[in-house]
Amino acid sequence: MLHFSITPEPSLAEFHHVLHIEQNLVKKAAVRALNKTARWLRTDISRSTAQALNIKVGLVRNSLKLQRATFTSLESIVSLGHRSGVIKAIDLGNARQNARGVKVGRRQFNHAFIATMSNGHRGVFERKRKPRLPIKELQVVITGQLAQQLEIMEEGRGIRQFQKVFERELRFLRGIN
Numbered sequence: 001m002l003h004f005s006i007t008p009e010p011s012l013a014e015f016h017h018v019l020h021i022e023q024n025l026v027k028k029a030a031v032r033a034l035n036k037t038a039r040w041l042r043t044d045i046s047r048s049t050a051q052a053l054n055i056k057v058g059l060v061r062n063s064l065k066l067q068r069a070t071f072t073s074l075e076s077i078v079s080l081g082h083r084s085g086v087i088k089a090i091d092l093g094n095a096r097q098n099a100r101g102v103k104v105g106r107r108q109f110n111h112a113f114i115a116t117m118s119n120g121h122r123g124v125f126e127r128k129r130k131p132r133l134p135i136k137e138l139q140v141v142i143t144g145q146l147a148q149q150l151e152i153m154e155e156g157r158g159i160r161q162f163q164k165v166f167e168r169e170l171r172f173l174r175g176i177n
Contacts, residue, residue: 025173027071033166034069038076040165041158042066045078045149052145054106059087060142078150085143089124090114092140109138 046061053060063084069076089095089112093105101112102124109124115135116122125135 026170027074029166029169029173030074031069031071032169033162034074034076036165036169037158037162038066038068038078040161041078041153044157045146045153048152049142049145049149053140053142055087055092055140055142059091060146063087063142063146080143080146080150085141085146087140087142089138089140090122095124107140112138 042061042064045064046057050057050060063081063086065077065079065081065084067075067077067079089102089104089107089109092107095102095104095114097114101108101110102114103109104124109126112124112126114122115125124138126138128134128136
């Protein structure tokens with residue numbers, strides 16, 4: 001006589017508990033994957049924007065805000081911060097006064113000057129009119145380029161990256177290499 005036996009491992013009484021553990025592993029992997037993908041997105045957007053505008057990556061990266069996912073809130077957000085899109089000219093590099101104006105890094109600002117305000121703020125300024133005052137501080141606006149890069153990421157690169165990272169995290173948490 002042929003005898004065939006199937007014994008579930010773990011036993012059926014413990015199956016609900018194991019299913020709950022598996023569900024927690026999936027949720028934990030999702031949180032880790034969301035946060036890693038969000039960091040990757042912020043870095044990728046910063047790199048491409050900085051390369052397009054020929055500025056330092058760190059200046060662009062500070063313009064992007066990252067909200068991390070948690071176990072209770074499975075949502076990770078990369079967005080423009082409240083000061084995003086504006087980089088002061090003095091932050092672009094070493095500022096040097098010359099005959100035409102000010103050269104900061106690789107950029108030349110004609111008719112500009114370097115000044116230190118009474119409160120200690122140092123910047124690159126330009127006169128609005130002929131008299132000495134008013135003056136305005138020169139800035140580089142990057143909002144358009146950042147928005148364009150965010151739209152490109154919405155086209156699917158971020159989702160593909162999340163899927164790849166999620167599978168990797170799930171294998172790691174389950175102990176499968």
